[in-house]
Amino acid sequence: MRAADWCRSSAGAALVLATSSDAEHPAENVADGSSKTFWTTTGMFPQELIIGFPKCVKISKVAIQCYLVRTLRIERSTSKDPVGFEQCIEKDLQHREGQLQMEEFPLPEFQATYLRFIIKSAFDHFVSVHRVMAEGTADNT
Amino acid sequence: MSNARSQWEGASGRSVARATRLPRPRFSTVAGAAAAVRARRHHLLQAGAMVKLAAKCLLAGDPAVGKSALAQMFRSDGAHFQKNYTLTAGIELLVKAVSVPETSDSVEFFVFDSAGKDLFSEMLEKLWEQPNVLCLVYDVTNEQSFDNCNKWLEKLRAQAAGVHIPGVLVGNKTDLTDRRVVEQEQAQEWAEKHGLEYCEMSVKEMKNFEAPFHILAKLFHQLYKEKVETFHSLA
Numbered sequence: 137m138r139a140a141d142w143c144r145s146s147a148g149a150a151l152v153l154a155t156s157s158d159a160e161h162p163a164e165n166v167a168d169g170s171s172k173t174f175w176t177t178t179g180m181f182p183q184e185l186i187i188g189f190p191k192c193v194k195i196s197k198v199a200i201q202c203y204l205v206r207t208l209r210i211e212r213s214t215s216k217d218p219v220g221f222e223q224c225i226e227k228d229l230q231h232r233e234g235q236l237q238m239e240e241f242p243l244p245e246f247q248a249t250y251l252r253f254i255i256k257s258a259f260d261h262f263v264s265v266h267r268v269m270a271e272g273t274a275d276n277t
Numbered sequence: 278m279s280n281a282r283s284q285w286e287g288a289s290g291r292s293v294a295r296a297t298r299l300p301r302p303r304f305s306t307v308a309g310a311a312a313a314v315r316a317r318r319h320h321l322l323q324a325g326a327m328v329k330l331a332a333k334c335l336l337a338g339d340p341a342v343g344k345s346a347l348a349q350m351f352r353s354d355g356a357h358f359q360k361n362y363t364l365t366a367g368i369e370l371l372v373k374a375v376s377v378p379e380t381s382d383s384v385e386f387f388v389f390d391s392a393g394k395d396l397f398s399e400m401l402e403k404l405w406e407q408p409n410v411l412c413l414v415y416d417v418t419n420e421q422s423f424d425n426c427n428k429w430l431e432k433l434r435a436q437a438a439g440v441h442i443p444g445v446l447v448g449n450k451t452d453l454t455d456r457r458v459v460e461q462e463q464a465q466e467w468a469e470k471h472g473l474e475y476c477e478m479s480v481k482e483m484k485n486f487e488a489p490f491h492i493l494a495k496l497f498h499q500l501y502k503e504k505v506e507t508f509h510s511l512a
Contacts, residue, residue: 157328157329158328158505159327159328160328160505161505161508170512171512172512174508174512176501176504176505176508178328178329178330178331178501179330179331179332179384179385179409179497179501180331180332180333180387180407180409181407203507203508203511234507234510234511235511236511236512257407259440260440260504261332261409261440261497261500261501261504262500262501262504262505264504264505264508264511266511266512
């Protein structure tokens with residue numbers, strides 16, 4: 137079985153929900169495989185996005201590239217619909233002026249049909265999320 | 278703006294297909310609930326290529342300077358779109374959108390109108406967390422209400438934890454010309470010194486009561502544009 141990043145639209149991932157919307161910086165930008173494009177939040181916290189996979193996948197590492205995020209929580213669901221989320225991890229990130237936050241979360245391998253990223257607080261009024269990644273193998277392939 | 282709003286409202290009332298499949302999240306905060314509302318508008322907004330920002334606006338100042346009067350006036354103007362409720366903690370929350378001049382964007386304000394008196398009980402301090410903008414009101418006929426602006430600003434800075442909070446100082450009750458004790462220059466100077474915009478109004482005479490929110494909308498929108506530029510420079 138090969139390792140793959142499931143949070144790519146090219147791998148069939150789809151944005152199911154985003155609590156902020158700027159058409160110039162849509163949530164889909166976190167799944168396009170580029171760090172140059174990003175999703176912006178447009179004010180107040182918490183903010184969240186939910187990304188759905190084409191099937192139930194096995195994940196062993198989640199990563200995010202973002203800026204100005206303070207408290208981040210990642211949840212997963214194995215349901216057919218985006219309900220019944222359970223927490224994977226919650227962490228306070230560090231901020232360095234002018235530097236993208238590149239956070240990796242090695243986790244005990246788990247299954248998921250959806251991942252939910254909740255930005256609970258931030259270092260400023262707005263944050264950007266440039267990429268999210270979920271490394272793992274497909275279930276039943 | 279109000280037309281566009283009611284259209285969105287109508288549409289979101291019927292609910293977007295994708296949104297109906299979404300879970301009903303457990304929102305523990307005002308921001309969470311606001312986020313849900315925005316999420317439902319997600320599609321509709323994308324079509325219009327406009328941005329709707331959301332800002333938590335703290336309405337501060339001494340008792341009886343006219344904070345609530347300002348809030349009520351600001352609210353009642355938007356007859357079609359009122360979402361308000363009174364929290365038992367002695368805070369009034371009102372939600373209203375203001376369009377940003379010379380853009381197709383808008384800012385939805387979540388105005389926290391708190392009692393001027395016992396604001397700093399632990400619970401109310403909690404309600405002041407993560408503020409975005411400040412509307413600081415004083416009474417031009419009451420010197421002490423002006424002096425106390427220092428105190429209010431300090432309290433805000435303590436909440437802001439190093440984040441720059443755009444703000445406006447508002448001199449109210451300009452209709453009482455005979456009783457005026459705080460002059461415009463004096464107030465303007467103080468505002469400038471503390472990085473605040475300044476405006477005057479008479480809520481009673483319905484003069485200029487929207488000005489503070491237009492100023493704040495513009496400032497907050499500017500901040501967003503600047504931040505987006507920063508985000509571009511990162512990768």
